[in-house]
Amino acid sequence: MQFIKTRFNYLFGATKGLILVAIAMIGMVTAVWGMLSGPMAEMGVREVVIKLLHMDIVQAEREGRIIILYHSIAMAVVAIETYMITGLLKMKPFFKTAINVLITVGYLLTMIFGMGFAYFGHNWAFHGLYITGLSLIFFAGVLLCVALWPWNKEYYVTDKEYAHTRSGFDLERAAFFATAVTTVLSALFGAVPGSYYGHGFETFLAENVIRYPEKSVMEYSIIGHLHIMLALIAVMITLIIGRWLNFKGILHKFAMPLMILGTIVLNLGVWGVVTPLEPVAHMIIYVGATPSMFAALLLLIWSWNKLIKDGTAHLAKPTFLQKLGALVRDPLKFGPTWQMLFMNFTTSGIGIFMAVKLEEIFRVWPAREERIELTGHWHALSAIIATIILFYYGDMIGLKGKVRQLYGWAILILSDIALAAVTVFEMKRLFITEAEQQPLVNGLMYAIDFGLGMLLVLLAVVMVWRLTDLFKGKGRWSEEKDQELSQEVMK
Amino acid sequence: MKFLSSTLLQANRLLRWDCFVAALLAMTLLAACAPADLNAPMPAFDTGVDPNAWAQVPAGEFEFGQHEEIQSTGAYEIMVTDVTTAQYADFLNAALADGSIKMDGDKVVGYYPGDFFRGVKHEEEIKAGDWLFLPLNDPSQRIQFDGTRFTVQAGYENHPMTMVTWFGAWGYCKYNGGRLPTEVEWEKAARGTDGRPFPWGDDIQRNNANFYSSRDPFENMQTFGSRTSPVGFYNGRTYEGYVTLDSASPYGLYDMAGNVWQWTGDVYEGMHYRFMRGGSKDTYDMDLRVWVRNNATPTYFSPGVGFRCVR
Numbered sequence: 161m162q163f164i165k166t167r168f169n170y171l172f173g174a175t176k177g178l179i180l181v182a183i184a185m186i187g188m189v190t191a192v193w194g195m196l197s198g199p200m201a202e203m204g205v206r207e208v209v210i211k212l213l214h215m216d217i218v219q220a221e222r223e224g225r226i227i228i229l230y231h232s233i234a235m236a237v238v239a240i241e242t243y244m245i246t247g248l249l250k251m252k253p254f255f256k257t258a259i260n261v262l263i264t265v266g267y268l269l270t271m272i273f274g275m276g277f278a279y280f281g282h283n284w285a286f287h288g289l290y291i292t293g294l295s296l297i298f299f300a301g302v303l304l305c306v307a308l309w310p311w312n313k314e315y316y317v318t319d320k321e322y323a324h325t326r327s328g329f330d331l332e333r334a335a336f337f338a339t340a341v342t343t344v345l346s347a348l349f350g351a352v353p354g355s356y357y358g359h360g361f362e363t364f365l366a367e368n369v370i371r372y373p374e375k376s377v378m379e380y381s382i383i384g385h386l387h388i389m390l391a392l393i394a395v396m397i398t399l400i401i402g403r404w405l406n407f408k409g410i411l412h413k414f415a416m417p418l419m420i421l422g423t424i425v426l427n428l429g430v431w432g433v434v435t436p437l438e439p440v441a442h443m444i445i446y447v448g449a450t451p452s453m454f455a456a457l458l459l460l461i462w463s464w465n466k467l468i469k470d471g472t473a474h475l476a477k478p479t480f481l482q483k484l485g486a487l488v489r490d491p492l493k494f495g496p497t498w499q500m501l502f503m504n505f506t507t508s509g510i511g512i513f514m515a516v517k518l519e520e521i522f523r524v525w526p527a528r529e530e531r532i533e534l535t536g537h538w539h540a541l542s543a544i545i546a547t548i549i550l551f552y553y554g555d556m557i558g559l560k561g562k563v564r565q566l567y568g569w570a571i572l573i574l575s576d577i578a579l580a581a582v583t584v585f586e587m588k589r590l591f592i593t594e595a596e597q598q599p600l601v602n603g604l605m606y607a608i609d610f611g612l613g614m615l616l617v618l619l620a621v622v623m624v625w626r627l628t629d630l631f632k633g634k635g636r637w638s639e640e641k642d643q644e645l646s647q648e649v650m651k
Numbered sequence: 652m653k654f655l656s657s658t659l660l661q662a663n664r665l666l667r668w669d670c671f672v673a674a675l676l677a678m679t680l681l682a683a684c685a686p687a688d689l690n691a692p693m694p695a696f697d698t699g700v701d702p703n704a705w706a707q708v709p710a711g712e713f714e715f716g717q718h719e720e721i722q723s724t725g726a727y728e729i730m731v732t733d734v735t736t737a738q739y740a741d742f743l744n745a746a747l748a749d750g751s752i753k754m755d756g757d758k759v760v761g762y763y764p765g766d767f768f769r770g771v772k773h774e775e776e777i778k779a780g781d782w783l784f785l786p787l788n789d790p791s792q793r794i795q796f797d798g799t800r801f802t803v804q805a806g807y808e809n810h811p812m813t814m815v816t817w818f819g820a821w822g823y824c825k826y827n828g829g830r831l832p833t834e835v836e837w838e839k840a841a842r843g844t845d846g847r848p849f850p851w852g853d854d855i856q857r858n859n860a861n862f863y864s865s866r867d868p869f870e871n872m873q874t875f876g877s878r879t880s881p882v883g884f885y886n887g888r889t890y891e892g893y894v895t896l897d898s899a900s901p902y903g904l905y906d907m908a909g910n911v912w913q914w915t916g917d918v919y920e921g922m923h924y925r926f927m928r929g930g931s932k933d934t935y936d937m938d939l940r941v942w943v944r945n946n947a948t949p950t951y952f953s954p955g956v957g958f959r960c961v962r
Contacts, residue, residue, distance in 0.1 A: 201935065202864035202872075219848035219855075219940055220717055362718045371946060373771045373921040439772075523775060526947035527924070528934065594933065595791035595954045596687045598876030 167630050169641065175247035176556055176640040178264060180626055182236045182243070183553060185271055186546075187619050189236075193229055194616075199609055216281045223365050228278040228290065232271040234389070235297055238343075239267040240549055241396050242304060245336060247645030248403045250315055255307035262300035269293030298351070301344040310334040321408040323416035331416035332407075336399055338420045342427040343392045349431065350385035353378040367531045380433045388430040390538055390545075391449075394503075395423055397548050398456050401496045404552055406650040411462040415455040422452030453508065460497040467493060491568025492559070493650075495551040498572060499544050506540040506579045510586065521590070529589050536586040540579050543612075547575045550619070556645065557626075557636065570618050578611025687875040689790050693806040694868050696890045700883025702738060702809065704731040705962070706840070706902045713839045714846040717942040722835050729832060729840045730959040732882035732905050733811035733913065734823060736793050736803045742823050743794070743801040751826060754796070755781070757788035761822045771921030775948070783950050784819030791954040809881040811911045811957035817925040817949035820914040824960035831916030832961040834944070837928050840961075841908070841941045843901030848940045850900035850907040855939060859898045860885055860909030861932045862939055868893050870932070877932035879954070880910055908939035911957035923948060931955040 170177040194200065195209045210217055217225075242263050246256045270293030277286035309315075316328030323331035356378050357363040366383045369375060375383070399419065407415070426448030432441040464487055471486020472478035478486070488494050514521055514533065521530075554567050581604040592600055629635035705728040715722035743759065746752040752761040765779035787796050792814045793807040815823075824830050832840065841850050849855055857865045861880040864870070868890065869878040883905040884890075887897030900907045907913075912927035919926075924946040930939035933955045937943070947956075 198935065219853065222937055222940075223717075368944075371773075371922070371924060373773065373919075523773075524948055524951065526927075526945055526951055526953070528938070528945050593789075593791065595689055595875075598687050598872065598874065601876070602873065 170637045172264060174641040175243050175645055176643060177637065178243045178260060179240050179553060182240045182267065184623050186233055186236045187623055189233055189271065189275065191616055199605060215279045224363055225278040226365065227363060228274045231294070232274045235267040235270045237393060237545065238297065239263045241393065241400060242300065244400045244645060245304065248400065248649065249308065249333065249336060251307040255303060259300050259303050259307060262296050262303065266293045266296030266300060270297065298344065298347055301340065301347065305337065305340045305344060308333060308337040308340055310337045323413040331420065335416050335419040338423045339392055339396050339399060342423055346385060346388045346392060346427060346430070349381045350389070353381045367534045370530065370534065371527055377434050380438065384430040384433045388427060390541060391426060394541060394545055395419070395452055397545055398459065398500065401548060401552065402459050404649060405463050405493065407459055407462055409462060411458040415458040418451040418455040422448050422450065422455060426452060456500050460500055463497050491572055492551045492555045492564060495568055495572045496548045499548050502576055503541060503544050506544065506583045507537050510537050510583060525589055533586045536582050540582050543575060543579060547571050567618065571615065574611045574615045578608045581607035689875065691875050693878065695806050696881055696884065698809065698881050698883040698886060698888065700732055700886055700905055702732045702735045702882050705729065706731050706904055708840050708902050713844040715835060715838055719846050724836055724839055727836060727961050729836070729904065729961045731903060733911060733957045733959050735809050735882055736812045737808040739812040739815065739823060740794050740801045740803050742826055746826055752784060752822065758786050759784040761818065763818050763821065766918050769921045774921055775923040777923055777949065782818040783816050784822055785815045785952060789814060810879045811882055811906070813879060813911055813954045813957050814952045815957065816952050817914050820958035821916065827960065829960035829962035831914055831958060833917050834915045834926055834928065836961055837913065837915050838941055840902055840904055841900050850904065850941065851896070851898040855936045856896060858894060859896050860939055862909045862930060863933055863935050879932060882906055908941065911955055912945055914956065914958040925949045927956060
């Protein structure tokens with residue numbers, strides 16, 4: 161009994177244990193449900209999985225199923241980010257415990273009963289528990305906002321290295337707070353139409369209605385919701401990585417106000433799509449996205465500069481190659497900001513390019529091609545966020561030496577191969593016709609499947625290692641149960 | 652020194668990764684660079700289905716769309732199959748002879764009276780005038796013009812007419828005394844009145860229809876990918892060992908799911924896009940569900956888009 165109790169306390173009480181459980185849950189869902197779509201579908205694996213697991217797949221309910229699947233994974237990611245925030249930032253112990261308990265129960269209910277409802281027959285009690293899970297996560301978000309309240313003088317800072325006002329008001333905490341508050345509010349933009357459409361049956365996927373000239377307020381609300389939630393998850397992971405790396409100095413002082421401004425304006429733009437401001441909403445979104453992305457660029461510049469300086473501190477006049485070596489010496493610390501840069505090629509760059517080439521692309525391509533581009537770019541952004549979490553997780557569990565190198569570089573290279581191929585796949589119509597595309601598509605698919613497949617294998621290896629570790633009396637888990645992320649922030 | 656050896660070790664490791672990645676990229680590029688043979692030999696099968704046949708669809712209500720909204724239609728007739736390349740070549744020859752269409756370089760063009768333009772966001776104006784019916788210089792085009800007559804590439808006679816714009820589809824139906832089906836008419840003809848998601852029933856198997864990677868005799872996913880199948884191919888017959896399931900719709904129509912997307916005739920207020928139904932040889936089975944819509948500008952043409960008419 162003691163054996164189970166101690167492991168349970170670690171897995172559901174310690175920050176690192178909570179993150180491990182959430183990553184394992186996401187990994188399992190991704191591995192199983194990934195087999196229901198291409199290329200596993202073509203290979204016949206989908207039919208086997210459906211039969212083996214006794215899934216109940218009704219054709220008319222595909223869109224509802226996918227929405228529940230997205231939410232199941234996204235809620236676990238939100239939970240991971242929340243654990244990181246409660247582990248990194250100062251807050252009252254009561255809040256930390258309450259937030260972690262609520263969000264853990266919330267995402268587990270959402271995932272287990274949501275997927276149970278969507279794929280294994282329609283037990284309405286499951287649907288109720290799915291909604292209960294989402295509600296608990298919402299309440300955890302509200303509590304997080306209270307816990308982060310930046311005007312509480314307990315959290316004022318005096319260290320001149322960090323962005324703050326003259327009175328000591330912590331601008332980094334304010335950026336976390338602004339992102340948390342806007343995330344909670346933006347969740348409502350999904351919750352309200354979600355209730356309207358009811359039960360996930362009579363709903364739609366945003367990419368399927370994007371060309372209709374007239375959309376209802378509810379449709380706009382859903383389109384806005386999915387965009388802003390993913391953007392806010394990205395903003396939050398940027399802030400988290402900044403805190404982990406101990407972002408400070410002059411660039412921090414510029415970045416934090418920009419992040420606050422960008423987050424607020426971005427949200428106003430997205431919320432504006434359901435108001436008469438809709439015609440100018442995109443412009444507001446661009447205005448908001450620019451400072452947010454610039455703040456992320458400042459983090460990148462600061463962290464690369466720090467990695468180089470730390471790595472060459474013992475050299476009087478380091479050469480370019482020595483600086484480069486220092487930059488990439490630790491893939492887990494180089495990886496997150498590299499992925500933020502890489503995101504510009506797979507997500508932001510594509511979006512801007514598409515906007516510039518609107519007449520050539522969206523006016524000419526069939527809706528299905530546009531759908532591929534739309535779904536591709538937000539899947540790529542989600543995958544990039546996932547890899548950034550995995551970089552941090554690798555550091556968190558104390559990977560060292562060759563294992564650290566292998567883990568870090570494998571994540572970086574495998575994901576970038578896959579995402580680069582996804583990007584080319586999205587844009588292929590610009591340079592190849594439908595009739596001639598198959599060899600290119602095959603080549604890209606090999607790259608995508610290899611990259612993502614091996615990444616999942618790597619994750620599976622880590623998870624198996626962590627599982628076996630739990631059976632050891634003095635395993636790594638026993639050290640992690642008392643560790644907190646705030647103690648491990650870079651010096 | 653320690654740092655140097657560490658850096659070298661790192662570089663060495665990076666180099667090995669680089670080699671690995673380079674090998675992978677090279678393999679990818681090699682696979683991608685092999686050109687697709689657009690004229691690879693095509694198996695020829697007589698499906699026994701008459702492309703000149705029409706099916707009766709009675710007036711009445713049916714469940715329309717994914718969420719089964721009740722809609723009704725009048726009685727109409729609809730072609731049992733997609734328009735074939737042979738039928739389209741006959742139309743081109745007749746229409747060229749009587750001046751209904753004309754040549755414009757490598758393109759066939761015809762008159763369209765235009766649509767009312769409302770200037771809605773993203774809407775493009777479709778003015779009265781000559782519009783592209785089909786291009787002749789595209790390697791995927793199966794209809795050739797020798798200066799006097801249009802002919803069909805051998806082996807494609809009973810395949811659906813593709814590489815045809817919405818204007819070209821509209822022109823064919825009009826010339827033959829019909830019109831393109833509205834989306835409502837198309838869907839009713841595809842699913843009947845019992846709300847089924849596929850023309851033949853509730854579920855899809857690989858030998859129900861020609862879709863992406865359905866392993867039919869016409870595709871080779873390692874080289875040229877998917878190709879069209881002859882109209883009416885999925886009728887329960889066995890073709891040189893390939894067994895098909897009878898996949899006719901409740902009104903006896905074939906290929907209402909897969910093979911080629913089908914242009915429909917609706918012109919919607921405030922948008923120039925035209926809608927297509929049915930999914931195609933290039934789409935996953937989810938796009939073969941009868942309510943799934945695709946759309947494109949009316950000048951769009953593709954080896955995966957065809958049409959049929961109603962009257």
